[in-house]
Amino acid sequence: MPQNQNQGKAYHDSTKHSYLSVQINPNYVDASTQPIAFKVYPKFYRRVTLNLNNPIHAFIWLTSAVTSEKLYKNTPDKLRVNPSAGALYPTEVYIQIRGIEGMINGIYHLEVENNCLTLIYELIDDGLESYIIPNKSINGFIFLISCVYYRSSWKYQDRSLRYCFLDSGHHLGAIAASAYLHNKDIQLIFDFDKLALNTDLGFENKEFITACAISGKVQDQLVRRLRLKVPFVCGTDYFEANQFIEYSYQVTALHKSKHQKLKQPQFNFDKDKFQQIVWNRRSIRRFRKQFISQENYLYVLQQLEQPIPTESGEDVEIYSVLHRVEGMSPGLYKGTLLLQTGDFSEQTGYLCVNQAIARDCAVTFFFVSDYTNYQTAMQLAGFLGQRIYLGSNYLGIQCSGIGAYYDDETRRFLETTKDILYAMAIGI
Ligand SMILES: Cc1cc2nc3c(=O)[nH]c(=O)nc-3n(C[C@H](O)[C@H](O)[C@H](O)COP(=O)(O)O)c2cc1C
Incomplete structure (x- = not known):
């Protein structure tokens, strides 16, 4: 394993949340400070x-x-x-x-x-x-x-x-x-x-x-x-x-990311509407547990497949846990590939530190990676996260980033040995 991956991994490992760590240290702060x-x-x-x-x-x-x-x-x-x-x-x-x-x-x-x-x-x-x-x-x-x-x-x-x-x-x-x-x-x-x-x-x-x-x-x-x-x-x-x-x-900060060829993405949003979406983007605080259409879900996935304009190409994989998408079986997916059928909404709510948004949404995403450069991989996850916000808001679907999750339990749920970098929820 290259040195920098060790260092990134060492940091990531030592900042994992678990059920116990959150109980012991719930991060309460005095807002006035x-x-x-x-x-x-x-x-x-x-x-x-x-x-x-x-x-x-x-x-x-x-x-x-x-x-x-x-x-x-x-x-x-x-x-x-x-x-x-x-x-x-x-x-x-x-x-x-x-x-x-x-x-x-x-x-x-x-x-x-x-x-x-x-x-x-x-x-x-x-x-x-x-x-x-x-x-x-x-x-x-x-x-x-x-x-x-x-x-x-x-x-x-x-x-x-x-x-x-x-x-x-x-x-x-x-x-x-x-x-x-x-x-x-x-x-x-x-x-x-x-x-x-x-x-x-x-x-x-x-x-x-x-x-x-x-x-x-x-x-x-x-x-x-x-x-x-x-x-x-x-x-x-x-x-x-x-x-x-x-x-x-x-x-x-010291080592290089993986290298890839520079490619520009091609989006075809209506620019006036997209401008409004950028301006009005917000994080949802509560979902109404409604279904989203399959077409809209696939549209959001397509935004993620567009190239990221950089020569630093860390692989960030995205798992989707579908709870409420019309015409699609609830379950754990990678892209459109169904890995496991089931209603996992209670489980994703629990894994994201008992946050209702991860339970009541239509889809909970998890971003995972076996990065070479930790800083790059995390930022690419955030960059893709911004695409999910804007792509879903463009369709009238709400969204929130989720940084709090039980790291190891989420890895076990996804059956991956890679690190969990980020989670997100979309829905109505
Ligand atoms: C990296 C990241 C992690 C976040 N984690 C959570 C989270 O765990 N739970 C939550 O309810 N919101 C989460 N949010 C949403 C923020 O609370 C929200 O962006 C912030 O309050 C600003 O509001 P806005 O997005 O509506 O502008 C996260 C956002 C980001 C970018």
Whole structure:
């Protein structure tokens, strides 16, 4: 087994939930102590307010926009285009813009709460390319996703690194959706010098890069590493270090993912409708135990079969447990292949830590993998998860991500030795 797989597996193994572990440590937190979920650079940086009539601004804005505000225990929860485990939003987005008319060539932080771009670094002959695709220069956009891990570890402790990667994958999915709506191709990149970039962007160990998405024209050109360090700015109002998370991130950042050929997906959504879906996407809190049609279920599966635009090809397999799909026997499936017939709804509810959504839905999905690179596999699971949200919402079907499940019991139920990366529920 390669070294990095050991490290990813060691992290995954030591953060498994079981019936007992959840009883002993139910993750109760005092909501009033939640760290702030919006990073803001100091006032003296130059800012560009996003003007939604400008297509470039609209493209950037839709990758991360706040789309709804909900009062939770007297504090407003700002919900976004991207879902997030526990609505804790550990992810931040930075965008390098080069060669775009009307914009200064530079690295910008996307200040989601205030709807603006903060210019944190002006480019001369340097840039992010040297860390990501050496000897190339990109005329266009480089989106970097990072995680301010304490936002999530505040509640989910050691297991939160899993949620950081899944959330990051969802955020990449939100970038892909905005790119699709703005007629742009993107490529996801997971294997690059993340550790050097964390240092040069001044993240200390409190924030870390998980992935990037590039969009634009790639040219052969030497670009230097950043000539200056960006100063550290904390992404939360207070911070508690978790050395296990910092260590686990670092050791899983080091090795390469499996390689595959780059292929772009081809979707044919009605774009006006899809735009509304991206804007209105929400997680369901309770299903009404209704059936969905076979046609709609197969449509959601088809979205998952579309290529993911990346050369990092970890295999993520998806098991479906069908409870309420018209014309299809309830049971455990892999794709459309029936592995075991039966009504397993009570069982999936139990496996997902007694969550009713995993019992009352039409289909419970489980994502499993025997990954080479743990960070990549988890993010690909999140990326596919975003496709399930948008693909099912497009058909009027509701959806929720599920990060809490009993790991080993789920493996036994699926009869797999691979790791369970993520679960999801869809239905009405
Ligand atoms: C990685 C991940 C794990 C999640 N796990 C659960 C879960 O176990 N149970 C649940 O009810 N919702 C879960 N959710 C849904 C979040 O609670 C939801 O995304 C968040 O509250 C924001 O709401 P929204 O998706 O409606 O914008 C999860 C979401 C993500 C992205």
